[in-house]
Amino acid sequence: xxxxxxxxxxxxxxxxxxxxxxxxxxxxxxxxxxxxxxxxxxxxxxxxxxxxxxxxxxxxxxxxxxxxxxxxxxxxxxxxxxxxxxxxxxxxxxxxxxxxxxxxxxxxxxxxxxxxxxxxxxxxxxxxxxxxxxxxxxxxxxxxxxxxxxxxxxxxxxxxxxx
DNA sequence: GCCAACGTTGGC
DNA sequence: GCCAACGTTGGC
Numbered sequence: 001x002x003x004x005x006x007x008x009x010x011x012x013x014x015x016x017x018x019x020x021x022x023x024x025x026x027x028x029x030x031x032x033x034x035x036x037x038x039x040x041x042x043x044x045x046x047x048x049x050x051x052x053x054x055x056x057x058x059x060x061x062x063x064x065x066x067x068x069x070x071x072x073x074x075x076x077x078x079x080x081x082x083x084x085x086x087x088x089x090x091x092x093x094x095x096x097x098x099x100x101x102x103x104x105x106x107x108x109x110x111x112x113x114x115x116x117x118x119x120x121x122x123x124x125x126x127x128x129x130x131x132x133x134x135x136x137x138x139x140x141x142x143x144x145x146x147x148x149x150x151x152x153x154x155x156x157x158x159x160x161x162x163x
Numbered sequence: 164g165c166c167a168a169c170g171t172t173g174g175c
Numbered sequence: 176g177c178c179a180a181c182g183t184t185g186g187c
Contacts, residue, residue, distance in 0.1 A: 012185090036170075059185055117186080136168040138184045 007051045008149040009042070010132055011069070011105070012058040012140040020055045020066040020110050028106040031141075032078045033088045035100065039141035044075045044101040046143075052162075053105055054144060054152055056132065057114065064116035065152055068160060073104035111156035119155060126151050 011031065013019065023029055034040055053069040077098035080088040093099040121133050131142045144152075150162050 014185090038170095061187090063186070135186090136184095138169060140184085 004048060007046065007048065008053075008144040008146055009047065009051060009071075010054040010056050010065070010142045010144050012056045014059045015057040015066070016059075019057065020069075020107075023055065023069060023105070023107045024110060026107070028072050028104055030078070030104050031102045032080045034078070034102060034140060035088060035090075036140060038139055040101055042141045042143065043103045047071050047074065047103050047141075049074055052108070052149065054149065058140075062114070062116040062118060064114045064119070065111070065156060066114050067110035067156070068108040068153070068158060069105040070108050071103050072106035075101040075103055078102040109159055111158060113156070115152060115156045120152070123151065123155070 018029070031043065034043065049071055051071040053071065054065045055067045055069050057063055057066050077095065078088070078100040080086045081090040081093045081098060081100045082095065083089055088100075090099055117133070120127055120130065124133065127133060127148050130144065130148045131137050131139065146162065153160065153162065
Protein backbone atom coordinates (compact mmCIF):
# COMPACT_ATOMS: atom_id res chain seq x y z
CA UNK A 1 0.00 0.00 0.00
CA UNK A 2 1.48 3.31 -1.07
CA UNK A 3 1.66 5.97 1.57
CA UNK A 4 -0.35 9.09 1.00
CA UNK A 5 1.76 11.85 -0.50
CA UNK A 6 2.80 14.47 1.99
CA UNK A 7 0.92 17.74 1.84
CA UNK A 8 2.13 21.24 2.51
CA UNK A 9 0.56 24.06 4.49
CA UNK A 10 0.96 27.55 5.83
CA UNK A 11 -0.29 28.42 9.31
CA UNK A 12 -0.51 31.95 10.66
CA UNK A 13 0.21 32.99 14.19
CA UNK A 14 0.67 36.39 15.72
CA UNK A 15 4.19 36.32 17.15
CA UNK A 16 3.23 38.42 20.14
CA UNK A 17 0.79 35.63 20.98
CA UNK A 18 2.73 32.57 19.84
CA UNK A 19 5.92 32.79 17.79
CA UNK A 20 8.26 30.31 16.16
CA UNK A 21 10.54 30.79 19.18
CA UNK A 22 7.70 29.73 21.44
CA UNK A 23 7.27 26.61 19.34
CA UNK A 24 11.02 25.96 19.41
CA UNK A 25 10.87 26.09 23.20
CA UNK A 26 7.75 23.94 23.47
CA UNK A 27 8.85 21.54 20.71
CA UNK A 28 5.21 20.76 20.06
CA UNK A 29 1.91 22.55 20.55
CA UNK A 30 -1.80 22.13 19.98
CA UNK A 31 -2.94 24.57 17.28
CA UNK A 32 -5.96 25.65 19.27
CA UNK A 33 -8.43 28.53 19.14
CA UNK A 34 -9.12 28.33 15.39
CA UNK A 35 -12.72 29.44 14.89
CA UNK A 36 -13.00 29.50 11.14
CA UNK A 37 -14.77 26.63 9.39
CA UNK A 38 -12.52 26.49 6.36
CA UNK A 39 -9.39 26.38 8.50
CA UNK A 40 -10.99 23.78 10.75
CA UNK A 41 -11.93 21.62 7.79
CA UNK A 42 -8.36 21.58 6.54
CA UNK A 43 -7.15 20.51 9.95
CA UNK A 44 -9.93 17.99 10.46
CA UNK A 45 -10.06 16.45 7.01
CA UNK A 46 -6.78 16.93 5.24
CA UNK A 47 -3.81 17.45 7.53
CA UNK A 48 -1.88 14.28 8.23
CA UNK A 49 1.03 13.43 10.45
CA UNK A 50 4.27 14.35 8.72
CA UNK A 51 2.77 17.14 6.60
CA UNK A 52 5.04 20.18 6.56
CA UNK A 53 3.98 23.67 7.57
CA UNK A 54 5.31 27.14 6.87
CA UNK A 55 5.06 29.00 10.17
CA UNK A 56 3.87 32.50 9.30
CA UNK A 57 4.01 35.52 11.58
CA UNK A 58 0.94 37.68 11.00
CA UNK A 59 0.22 41.10 12.48
CA UNK A 60 3.96 41.63 12.77
CA UNK A 61 6.34 44.13 11.26
CA UNK A 62 7.15 42.83 8.88
CA UNK A 63 4.84 39.84 8.55
CA UNK A 64 6.40 36.78 6.95
CA UNK A 65 7.43 33.14 7.10
CA UNK A 66 9.58 32.48 10.15
CA UNK A 67 10.33 28.80 9.77
CA UNK A 68 9.01 25.28 9.39
CA UNK A 69 6.86 23.00 11.51
CA UNK A 70 5.45 19.53 11.01
CA UNK A 71 2.08 18.01 11.82
CA UNK A 72 2.77 15.75 14.78
CA UNK A 73 -0.77 14.71 15.70
CA UNK A 74 -3.87 14.58 13.54
CA UNK A 75 -7.21 16.19 14.29
CA UNK A 76 -8.60 16.05 17.79
CA UNK A 77 -10.96 18.24 19.77
CA UNK A 78 -9.74 21.73 20.66
CA UNK A 79 -10.02 21.83 24.47
CA UNK A 80 -10.52 25.60 24.61
CA UNK A 81 -14.08 25.17 23.31
CA UNK A 82 -15.06 23.45 26.57
CA UNK A 83 -13.32 25.95 28.83
CA UNK A 84 -15.88 28.35 30.24
CA UNK A 85 -13.20 30.85 31.18
CA UNK A 86 -11.75 30.96 27.67
CA UNK A 87 -12.76 33.54 25.12
CA UNK A 88 -12.88 30.58 22.72
CA UNK A 89 -15.46 28.77 24.81
CA UNK A 90 -18.31 27.49 22.65
CA UNK A 91 -21.44 26.69 24.67
CA UNK A 92 -22.97 24.86 21.71
CA UNK A 93 -20.14 22.36 21.49
CA UNK A 94 -20.10 19.10 23.44
CA UNK A 95 -17.35 16.52 24.00
CA UNK A 96 -19.56 13.99 22.20
CA UNK A 97 -19.82 16.24 19.14
CA UNK A 98 -17.02 18.77 19.30
CA UNK A 99 -17.36 21.56 16.81
CA UNK A 100 -13.74 22.74 16.78
CA UNK A 101 -10.82 20.52 15.94
CA UNK A 102 -7.10 21.12 15.98
CA UNK A 103 -3.88 19.38 15.04
CA UNK A 104 -0.62 19.39 16.95
CA UNK A 105 2.49 20.73 15.27
CA UNK A 106 6.14 20.17 16.12
CA UNK A 107 9.08 22.51 15.63
CA UNK A 108 11.30 21.69 12.66
CA UNK A 109 13.48 24.75 12.11
CA UNK A 110 13.61 28.50 12.29
CA UNK A 111 14.93 30.31 9.24
CA UNK A 112 18.15 32.29 9.78
CA UNK A 113 16.09 35.28 8.71
CA UNK A 114 12.38 35.84 8.33
CA UNK A 115 11.12 35.73 4.75
CA UNK A 116 8.97 38.86 4.65
CA UNK A 117 5.63 38.97 2.93
CA UNK A 118 7.09 41.64 0.65
CA UNK A 119 9.75 39.20 -0.53
CA UNK A 120 7.09 36.60 -1.30
CA UNK A 121 5.16 39.17 -3.28
CA UNK A 122 8.32 40.08 -5.17
CA UNK A 123 8.56 36.43 -6.26
CA UNK A 124 5.06 36.57 -7.63
CA UNK A 125 6.09 34.81 -10.83
CA UNK A 126 7.48 31.78 -9.02
CA UNK A 127 4.80 31.84 -6.34
CA UNK A 128 1.87 32.44 -8.66
CA UNK A 129 -1.35 31.37 -6.95
CA UNK A 130 0.09 31.18 -3.45
CA UNK A 131 -2.76 32.24 -1.19
CA UNK A 132 -0.81 34.25 1.35
CA UNK A 133 0.27 36.80 -1.22
CA UNK A 134 -3.31 37.40 -2.33
CA UNK A 135 -4.88 40.57 -1.10
CA UNK A 136 -7.69 40.12 1.39
CA UNK A 137 -6.77 36.50 2.08
CA UNK A 138 -7.40 35.98 5.79
CA UNK A 139 -7.49 32.20 6.03
CA UNK A 140 -5.14 31.17 8.82
CA UNK A 141 -4.59 27.60 7.64
CA UNK A 142 -3.82 27.38 3.93
CA UNK A 143 -2.70 24.66 1.56
CA UNK A 144 0.59 25.37 -0.23
CA UNK A 145 1.83 23.84 -3.46
CA UNK A 146 4.94 21.72 -3.10
CA UNK A 147 6.82 23.88 -5.61
CA UNK A 148 5.91 27.01 -3.69
CA UNK A 149 6.90 25.40 -0.42
CA UNK A 150 10.29 24.44 -1.85
CA UNK A 151 10.81 27.97 -3.13
CA UNK A 152 10.07 29.50 0.27
CA UNK A 153 12.52 27.05 1.89
CA UNK A 154 15.19 28.33 -0.49
CA UNK A 155 14.31 31.95 0.21
CA UNK A 156 14.61 31.24 3.93
CA UNK A 157 17.95 29.45 3.52
CA UNK A 158 16.38 26.46 5.23
CA UNK A 159 18.52 23.56 6.34
CA UNK A 160 15.89 21.05 5.30
CA UNK A 161 15.31 20.02 1.73
CA UNK A 162 12.31 18.41 0.14
CA UNK A 163 12.61 15.14 -1.65
C1' DG B 164 -4.74 53.70 14.24
C1' DC B 165 -6.96 53.08 9.78
C1' DC B 166 -9.61 50.54 6.93
C1' DA B 167 -10.43 47.00 3.06
C1' DA B 168 -11.80 42.53 2.74
C1' DC B 169 -14.00 38.93 4.42
C1' DG B 170 -16.95 35.75 7.51
C1' DT B 171 -20.91 35.32 10.54
C1' DT B 172 -25.30 36.52 12.46
C1' DG B 173 -29.97 37.28 12.52
C1' DG B 174 -34.25 39.73 10.97
C1' DC B 175 -37.38 39.26 7.55
C1' DG C 176 -32.75 32.32 1.16
C1' DC C 177 -31.49 37.22 1.05
C1' DC C 178 -28.74 40.66 2.67
C1' DA C 179 -27.64 44.51 6.00
C1' DA C 180 -25.23 44.97 10.06
C1' DC C 181 -21.67 43.70 12.65
C1' DG C 182 -17.19 41.66 14.12
C1' DT C 183 -12.55 40.11 12.88
C1' DT C 184 -8.28 39.77 10.32
C1' DG C 185 -4.23 41.59 9.13
C1' DG C 186 -1.47 44.66 5.99
C1' DC C 187 -0.01 49.13 5.96
